[in-house]
Every structure is written in C-alpha cells, then in structure tokens.
Amino acid sequence: xxxxxxxxxxxxxxxxxxxxxxxxxxxxxxxxxxxxxxxxxxxxxxxxxxxxxxxxxxxxxxxxxxxxxxxxxxxxxxxxxxxxxxxxxxxxxxxxxxxxxxxxxxxxxxxxxxxxxxxxxxxxxxxxxxxxxxxxxxxxxxxxxxxxxxxxxxxxxxxxxxxxxxxxxxxxxxxxxxxxxxxxxxxxxxxxxxxxxxxxxxxxxxxxxxxxxxxxxxxxxxxxxxxxxxxxxxxxxxxxxxxxxxxxxxxxxxxxxxxxxxxxxxxxxxxxxxxxxxxxxxxxxxxxxxxxxxxxxxxxxxxxxxxxxxxxxxxxxxxxxxxxxxxxxxxxxxxxxxxxxxxxxxxxxxxxxxxxxxxxxxxxxxxxxxxxxxxxxxxxxxxxxxxxxxxxxxxxxxxxxxxxxxxxxxxxxxxxxxxxxxxxxxxxxxxxxxxxxxxxxxxxxxxxxxxxx
Numbered sequence: 001x002x003x004x005x006x007x008x009x010x011x012x013x014x015x016x017x018x019x020x021x022x023x024x025x026x027x028x029x030x031x032x033x034x035x036x037x038x039x040x041x042x043x044x045x046x047x048x049x050x051x052x053x054x055x056x057x058x059x060x061x062x063x064x065x066x067x068x069x070x071x072x073x074x075x076x077x078x079x080x081x082x083x084x085x086x087x088x089x090x091x092x093x094x095x096x097x098x099x100x101x102x103x104x105x106x107x108x109x110x111x112x113x114x115x116x117x118x119x120x121x122x123x124x125x126x127x128x129x130x131x132x133x134x135x136x137x138x139x140x141x142x143x144x145x146x147x148x149x150x151x152x153x154x155x156x157x158x159x160x161x162x163x164x165x166x167x168x169x170x171x172x173x174x175x176x177x178x179x180x181x182x183x184x185x186x187x188x189x190x191x192x193x194x195x196x197x198x199x200x201x202x203x204x205x206x207x208x209x210x211x212x213x214x215x216x217x218x219x220x221x222x223x224x225x226x227x228x229x230x231x232x233x234x235x236x237x238x239x240x241x242x243x244x245x246x247x248x249x250x251x252x253x254x255x256x257x258x259x260x261x262x263x264x265x266x267x268x269x270x271x272x273x274x275x276x277x278x279x280x281x282x283x284x285x286x287x288x289x290x291x292x293x294x295x296x297x298x299x300x301x302x303x304x305x306x307x308x309x310x311x312x313x314x315x316x317x318x319x320x321x322x323x324x325x326x327x328x329x330x331x332x333x334x335x336x337x338x339x340x341x342x343x344x345x346x347x348x349x350x351x352x353x354x355x356x357x358x359x360x361x362x363x364x365x366x367x368x369x370x371x372x373x374x375x376x377x378x379x380x381x382x383x384x385x386x387x388x389x390x391x392x393x394x395x396x397x398x399x400x401x402x403x404x405x406x407x408x409x410x411x412x413x414x415x416x417x418x419x420x421x422x423x424x425x426x427x428x429x430x431x432x433x434x435x436x437x438x439x440x441x442x443x444x445x446x447x448x449x450x451x452x453x
Contacts, residue, residue, distance in 0.1 A: 037077055037150040038159065040068045044143070045164035048407035049171055049212035050202040052185075061406050065138060068146050077150045079421055083141065086368025087416065091141040093361020097354040098133025101336030102126070110329055111338060114322055129336030132404070139409040140365070147417035154423045157414055158382065162223060162230075164410045165216040169234040172213050172241025175201035179244055198246035210250030211402050213241035215392040217254055218261040219411070222385035253396035257388060264384050316344045316399075326352030333357050340404070346397035366394070369412045372419040383418065386411040 044064035047053065053060045072081060083091075105126070151157050177183040178199050186200050198206040216238055223231040242254050323343030326335050332355045339352035350359050369390060372383070389411040393402070402408060417423070 037068055037071050037146070038156050040064050040071070041146055041150055042160050042163035044068065044146075044406075045160045045410050046167040046170075048164065048410055049168045049208070049405075051204040051208055051405060052200065052202050059406070062138065065142060065146070065406075068150070069142060072146060072149045079149045079152050079417075081145065081149050082420070083145055083148065084368060084416060084420060086364050087141060087144055090361045090365025090368075091137055093354070093358050093364075094133050094136050094140060096361075097333045097358045098130045098336070100333040100357075101129040105129075106330055106335040106338075111335070114326065114338070128338075129340075132337040132340055136404040139404060139406045143406065143409050144413040144416045147413040148420050151414075151417045151423070152421060154382070154418075157418055157423060158223075158226070160410070161219050161382070161386070161414055162227075164407065165220045165223065165234055165238075168212040168216040168241065168407070169237035171201035171203055171209055172237040172239075172244070173201075175199035175209060175244040176237070176240045199241075199244040201241055201244075206245040207247045207250070207400055208402060208405065209241050210245030210247030211253075211393070211396055211400055211405075212407050213238040213245070214250040214254040214257060214396060215389045215408070215411070217257045218385040218388035218392065221258070221261045222265060222381045225381065247400070249396045249399040253392055256395065257392045260391075261385065261388055264388065265381050319344045320348055323348035323352035327355065331355050341401050344401050345399060346394075346401065346403045349401060349403055366390070369415055372415045383415065386415045386418075390415070 041064075044061050047059075047061040047064065050061070051059055055063060071077070147157075147160070151160065174183065174185050176199075178186050178201070185202065199209065200206045201209045203209040203212065217235070220231050220234050220238065223234070238254075242250050319342050323339060323345070326339040326342075327348075329335060334351065334353045334355040334357075336353055340349060343349040343352055350362060354361075370387060372387075393408050397403070
C-alpha cells in the first residue's frame, strides 16, 4: 500500500549532476529519514502565519526551519541543495542592500526628522538593517532551498501546501473563539491590543491574519478536488478570519482571488463551486450577528465614513509620502530597516528601504517564480493555485505592508521546488495520481525530446 506521504520507496529519485535519476529507495529506515524533513517542512508551513507565537524570542516557524536546515546540511534528503538563478539574484539584492546600509548608513539627521512623521518607526541601530535582511533571507531563500532539497513527490508538495492553508485556517478559528469570548488569545499575542474590535487570531496583527487567510484561498479551492470536506472546513475558517481581521485590503483581495481561482481552475465540479459560494455567503452574513461588542454587532466591513476608514486612509497617505521621501534620500540602495515596514504598500517599502537595487532584484525573483508555470509539471490546478496565491500577495500588498513574513513565500517555494525537481509530467493526470519526477534527458534533437513521455 502506498504511503500517504509519497510513492513507494522504489519510486524515489535522487539528483544526478544536472538531471534526475531514479533510485532504488534503500531500506525502510532510509525512507523514514527522508520523510522526517518533509514533516518538519509541513509544520513550518502550518505555523508560518502564526507570527504572534514566539519561543525564546523567535517565531515558532523559525525553529522548524532551523531544524530542517541543519538536517539538510547534514545530508538528509536526496533532492538538490540548489536554488535557481532568479532566487539567487533576488536574495543577493536583499543581502547587498543590507550590507550597503550597514556600511554606509543614512544621515542620522534625516532619520531623526522622519521619525516625527512615520508612526512605523523601524530600528535604526547600527546592525538593524543587516539583521532584518538576514531574517528576510530565511523566507526568500532558505524556505525554497529546503523545499528543493526535501520535496520529491507531488504528494509531499501537496502535504506542505495543505499544512500552509490549515495553519491560516486555525488562526482564523482562534480569532473566532476570541470574538465569541471563549478564549482571549489576542491579549497575549497581538502587538496592538484592540483595533476597533478587530481580531488577530494567532498572528501579531489583524492585517496579517487577513492577508494569510486571503492568499490561502486559491490553494484551498484547488484542494477541493482532493479533500472536499477538509477544504470546505478550511474555507469556512478562512472566511471567518478575513472578516474578523477587518482588513479591507484582504477582504477585497479575497473576493478577487476567489473569482480568479474559480475561473482558472480546470475541472472544478459543480458541487465544489456551490460549496464555496454558500460557505462564503453564510459565514459573512452570520458573523455580524454572532460576534458582538458592548456597542452591538461588530461590523468589520470598514468601508463607511463612520467606520474609522477615513482616519486610517489619512495615516496611510502620510506613510506613503514618507516612503517617497525615503527613496529620494537614497535612491540606489534606500535607507534600510527604518523604511522596511512603513509606507503601508510593499512597493513603496521596497523603494524606500532598498532603492532601485532591491526593486530590480525582487523583480527578477518574482518574474522567475511566475515563469515556473511554463515548465512541464507545474501548469496544472496546483501550479495555477500557487501562482494565484503569489499574485494575491502582490495585489493586496499594494495597500498593506506584509513584505518579509514567512507565510508569504511558501507558495513561491513550492512552485520553485516543483519546477526544479520536475515533479510531474505535462501529459499526466497530476491531480489524482502520484507521478514521480521525470528524468532530464536533454539532447540535440529538439525541445520535444527533453522530457520522457
């Protein structure tokens, strides 16, 4: 019987030079050594959106990543410990900006002046930008590296993806129990205790909860064809989290992603579409009645003039103006960490914190991620869902400041791993069967002979 974590041991493959070859899989103990890192990656994906949970000053996800990295460096796993060029270029840009700002910091007088305008005061100490850059590299480079090393079957990639959306759903469930008064997790976890009745679940801020739930929607819809009941439950909790977060960008982004995903997914059954629509409508219509405060039902769709949106928008305009000034003060490599989370738009934050150098590096990184779906084995429902999750982040990021959070890079890491390890075939039914990686049989006979049919 096939293991739920992957194909039989005889179907495992190992990298060989520039291509991939099949291996005999070794004994049962070797199979267990291979699967432990996959479970660690799944736990990392599960906890990646729980930014409010820390152990010894580090997020819980960082501990799983650290153990996985040690295992990879010790030789555990049979995949390639390798990153594609576009990831290397993007990561090098992050590190280069961090080093340049550390060696040649911005004028202290300028930083002192911007502090009176920017309410998102980043640490401007000597090594703050370098530390921030290294933390960012954990998300942008280490997570893809570990996925390339350990994920060797489509089912393992799906396992990590399922853990990722489940973690966002659990955070939404925690927000619901807080809102109903059953628990009081937000008091201990959230950096801001009360934001007009908004909930943060297991995240450090309501906006993080909303973004994590919104970008998980495409992968969850793709999961409907594999695990209908599980996917519906996850969609319910994601909808709850998006509503209770009160994040307008996440709410609009979630609706847009839902429509894009339904249109783009192939062979979605009618019952799945009905389940999705019914779940979303029911959750959003019942929540205002179930969740109330001392002033009556909490309406967290903050689009009216009396909802506090006007004050929020005024503050965001000031932050945007400050980011533009930051870019003007240092257009080549930015001012570093003080501008990394300000601006309330990831595009302005990139320009303010890293200038043109960082912007170009991240453009190359993201273009490479999106081009991954042109490689055989990624152009299916799973690949499209991952790509839409990345697109959702970039879309919501226009009005939010989530740029370096771990959960944002899990879909990109899975896309990179699936394409780098060639986990699938362009002519196979990748959604319902486990297809081992295709060997690289490049020759001079033309592109049609590149992959074994």
